[in-house]
Amino acid sequence: MFLNILIHMKKIKLLFAALLPTSFLLLVSFKIPDTKLLEAVPINPVNLTIYWIDTEGGAATLIVTPAGESILIDAGNPGGRDSDRIFEVAHHVAGLKQIDHLVITHWHNDHFGGAALLAAKMPVIEVIERPVADSLLLDKNFASLMQAYRVMPVKRRSMLRPGATISLKTLPRGFQKLSIQMVGHDKQFVPVTKTSTATNGCETVKDKLVDNSDNANSQVMVMNYGPFRFFDGGDLTWNIEKNLVCPQNIIGTVDVYQVNHHGLDQSNNSLLIKALAPTVSIMGNGTQKGGGPETITSLRNTPSIQAQYQLHKNIRADSAFNTSEEYIANLKADCDGNYVKLTVAADGKKYTVSIPATKHERVFETKESHITSITSYVPGLSQVLKP
Numbered sequence: 001m002f003l004n005i006l007i008h009m010k011k012i013k014l015l016f017a018a019l020l021p022t023s024f025l026l027l028v029s030f031k032i033p034d035t036k037l038l039e040a041v042p043i044n045p046v047n048l049t050i051y052w053i054d055t056e057g058g059a060a061t062l063i064v065t066p067a068g069e070s071i072l073i074d075a076g077n078p079g080g081r082d083s084d085r086i087f088e089v090a091h092h093v094a095g096l097k098q099i100d101h102l103v104i105t106h107w108h109n110d111h112f113g114g115a116a117l118l119a120a121k122m123p124v125i126e127v128i129e130r131p132v133a134d135s136l137l138l139d140k141n142f143a144s145l146m147q148a149y150r151v152m153p154v155k156r157r158s159m160l161r162p163g164a165t166i167s168l169k170t171l172p173r174g175f176q177k178l179s180i181q182m183v184g185h186d187k188q189f190v191p192v193t194k195t196s197t198a199t200n201g202c203e204t205v206k207d208k209l210v211d212n213s214d215n216a217n218s219q220v221m222v223m224n225y226g227p228f229r230f231f232d233g234g235d236l237t238w239n240i241e242k243n244l245v246c247p248q249n250i251i252g253t254v255d256v257y258q259v260n261h262h263g264l265d266q267s268n269n270s271l272l273i274k275a276l277a278p279t280v281s282i283m284g285n286g287t288q289k290g291g292g293p294e295t296i297t298s299l300r301n302t303p304s305i306q307a308q309y310q311l312h313k314n315i316r317a318d319s320a321f322n323t324s325e326e327y328i329a330n331l332k333a334d335c336d337g338n339y340v341k342l343t344v345a346a347d348g349k350k351y352t353v354s355i356p357a358t359k360h361e362r363v364f365e366t367k368e369s370h371i372t373s374i375t376s377y378v379p380g381l382s383q384v385l386k387p
Helices: 002-029 081-093 115-121 142-151 238-245 270-276 293-300
Strands: 049-052 061-064 070-073 099-103 124-128 154-160 178-185 220-225 228-232 256-258 280-283 307-312 328-330 340-344 350-355 360-365 382-385
Touching: 061 081, 070 081, 081 115, 115 124, 115 142, 238 270, 270 293, 280 340, 293 307, 307 350
Parallel strands: 070 099, 099 124, 124 154, 228 256, 256 280, 280 307, 307 328
Antiparallel strands: 049 061, 049 340, 061 070, 154 382, 178 220, 220 228, 340 350, 350 360
16 A cells, blocks of 8 residues: 555646646747736826917816826917927926827817827827817817817717716825816806705896807816815806806815916806805916906905916006016916825815925915805716717
């Protein structure tokens, strides 16, 4: 019996020795997946960050979540300058390899014009847009710019219904719940609050001339990150802005207000600004565009606002209408394209606004509670469009 066991063990050793070279060859020939093709997940998640990129009177707001996911709202002007600046901030400053979601608020070339050139520099995964226009009054270059936009390489195109949220990755443990909700577009809006409050003085502020441009159709968004709230209304104009807060405020209050329409006086209805009651305003203006006297006055007269930031100093004849220079990213016409940065603490209770180029930095506390409580998470209902 013992002899038979020894003989059997010897056979097993011989069989293992024969298989060993084959196993080694299989191991060597096994191809490890290229990690560059795998979806990147940050090893060390960072706080929610927003960058206002200088497009000199255009718009490009980049949001980077703690999951490393990116949302770019608008893509600046055509011509290469703005797409270069967006790429510089996205790739070299924020460390992104792609834009996960590109939201185009409306069909003016200072908002979608840089998209095609940006898509040639780095991958754009999803574009979130309103119905694409075939023509646009007062823009002779629209057809050629829109053709480049239509054929730019993207993985998918989506159209979010009012009330829907952008589908975002779940954040790592220790960070707040994040949602970016579409209030609406094409003058159709839905409440993004569980309850709404009446706005005082709606009858005292007069309407302006009807705006028939595509500005009035802008997509309007609210971002919620725990207690922190941020409003981006694209280039929405005066009469339509009023509909967001009169007779009822369907937005609630916010912490940060991206000044509508570059600060032009066609927009920034004083009723809207006071009803949102932001602590900080950030304006994407140019040296000759935006920062209108009426808008600057409304911001100054809003009691809740502690700081008004501008991407540029207004150097027109009415240059008395500017914020303090410490809150301006670019003071000269021939500028370096400095950006404004906002970082929200992991618990959402504090946020820091900075201008890295000038070493300016200021910390603000998030409102302890907003006038109207935010809605619960709304599923990201969307209509996926064909490329």
